[in-house]
Amino acid sequence: MKILHVAAHLGGGVGKAHSSLVDADALSIRRHYVLLEEPRDTRYAESISHSGAALTIAPDEATLLKLAAAADIVQIEWWNHPRLYRCLCSNDWPLMRSVIWCHISGLAPPLVPPALLTLADRFIFTSGCSLATLSGLDLSPADLRRIGVVNSGFGFPTRQRSKEPPRREGSVSYLGTVSFSKMSRDFFQVVDDAGDSGMLVEIWGMVEDDSEVASVAQAMRHPERIRFMGHAADPARVLETTRIFLYLLKQDHFGTAENALVEAMSYGCAPLVFPNPPELAIVTDGETGFVAENAADAAGRLRWMREHPMETERIGRNAAAHVAATRLPAHSAAAFARIYDDLLASEKRPVDFRAALGSTAADWFMGTQNSTASGQTDWMSLSTTPTKGSLHHFLACCPDDRSLQRLPAVGALSDQAESSHPREAALRALR
Known part of the structure; x- marks a missing residue:
């Protein structure tokens, strides 16, 4: 079974997801990845290639369309990247069986263009929270049967974990995008209001010294409670030494499957989150983490978590068990295998991306706003x-x-x- 993947690149969560899927695939599936631009972060592209998948970077139009015609199924790794729009809408695609795997939630801009939902043979979200975007749309029962969810956020394999993680008592960490495009602006207020003289929050991720995040942290009443750690070369090591995962994101952030959150839970970290739909699809308040309604609530819960280490440790164990039972690469690989098997029973058909999405960059951008x-x-x-x-x-x-x-x-x-x-x-x- 030959699957051709078309993606802008394989960085971040998309690359991590596919690196895990390739390793979990059945032997009957052969994947070929076409990247539309040179990857700046080559880790996942190299991992996928080493696992036996083919990789083609920035091919010309003839090569791309020839690969699409030869594939049993063409899978579009979709988010609102301008190069992906140009590729889809500027080419006359051959007949094909098609799947779109959507890597944005669509709950806030960038939105999912409604025409995209029924364009391909299957449209797959990465989180169940995105199903709320279907409300109010004129979709037939047949349309709805073509729409599904396959998770793209996975925990670390059990074999990578220490038997007894050397956690630091009361330790608090954030790992992810260090920018207010993702983080909540209340993050530092929560630390100010919740902390004591012994609390230190480690923030892992790239951040410039003159960034807005760094400026807000410096303006805190207690800036000494924050330490910017830079890029985490070994996220697993960070997470296995952390007790509390402080993952407070803005309400309309762009995430879906939240790899960092799932990975932290897989290592037994107890997460504290805001009630945003993607996080609510992962964390159950009081069972696998804590969900704070606002900044004041988060400050109180963070203080409680540090003062009650045994209860917090129990939540972390629950989180690890939940991820191990529900968010493994094998689960998603099996879900896609079922989708592919079902599609192979159908004939290839035309797909007109230009008619659905428009022909100009303004069409493409405005369709997500x-x-x-x-x-x-x-x-x-x-x-x-x-x-x-x-x-x-x-x-x-x-x-x-x-x-x-x-x-x-x-x-x-x-x-x-x-x-x-x-x-x-x-x-x-x-x-």
Whole structure:
């Protein structure tokens, strides 16, 4: 069974998920990955290649379409990356059996374009929380049967864990994206309000000295309670020495399967989270972690967790058992094998991405954004933060697409960056 995967790259959570899936695959499945850009983080691409999957980076159009025609199934690793949009909408694809695995939640911008849900033979979310996006859509029973969920966040294998993790009593860590594009702005207030003179919160992840996160941490009443640790070369070692995983994210963050959270739970860390849908799909309050309603609640719960180590340890054990029972790569590999087997019984058919998603970069970007009740775009709500899939990113990747230059938000973006050329502003922001 030949599966062709088309992805912008294999970094971060997407790369980690596929690295695990390839290792868990049945021998009957042969995977070939096409990456649309050179990976900056090559760990997962190299791991996938070493596991026996084929890898092609930035192929020309003829090579890509030939691979698609030869595959039994074409799987699109979807999130709102401008290069992926261009690839899908600028090519005339051969007949194919198609699966879309969606790596964003769609609960807040970037949204999932509704036409995408029924375009492929199967549309698969990575978290059950995303099923809420179907509410209010005009979907037939047949459409709904084509939509499913396959988890992409996995814990560390049991064999990698120490029998008795050398945890530091009362230790608190965060590991993940160190940016307010993901973290809650209340994170540091919680630490200020919950702490005592002995509390230290280690933050693992890349952060610039002049970043907004670093500035907010420095402005705390007790900045000595925060220590920026930088990139975690060995996340497993960090997690097995941590008792409390402080994972307080913003309400409309872009995550879905939350790899860092699942990995922390697999190591027996007791998580403290806010009640965002992706986290609620993973953590059960009082059983496998704690869910705080707001910053004041989180501060109180964090204080309680440090003062009650035995109860917190019990929660961590529950978390590890839950992940081991529900979030292993073998579970997701088996789910995909069933989807593939089912699709092989059907004929290949045409898929017109251009008709569903549009033909210009402005079409692609605006298809993921909110509109007001009148149907007009709320330009003031568009993020001016240079994150993946943002307007900055589209300007950087699609410099020759004039449709972007006509968007009202581009002028404001250019002014904000003190540049007369929007693309240059975007490129500087993304470096």
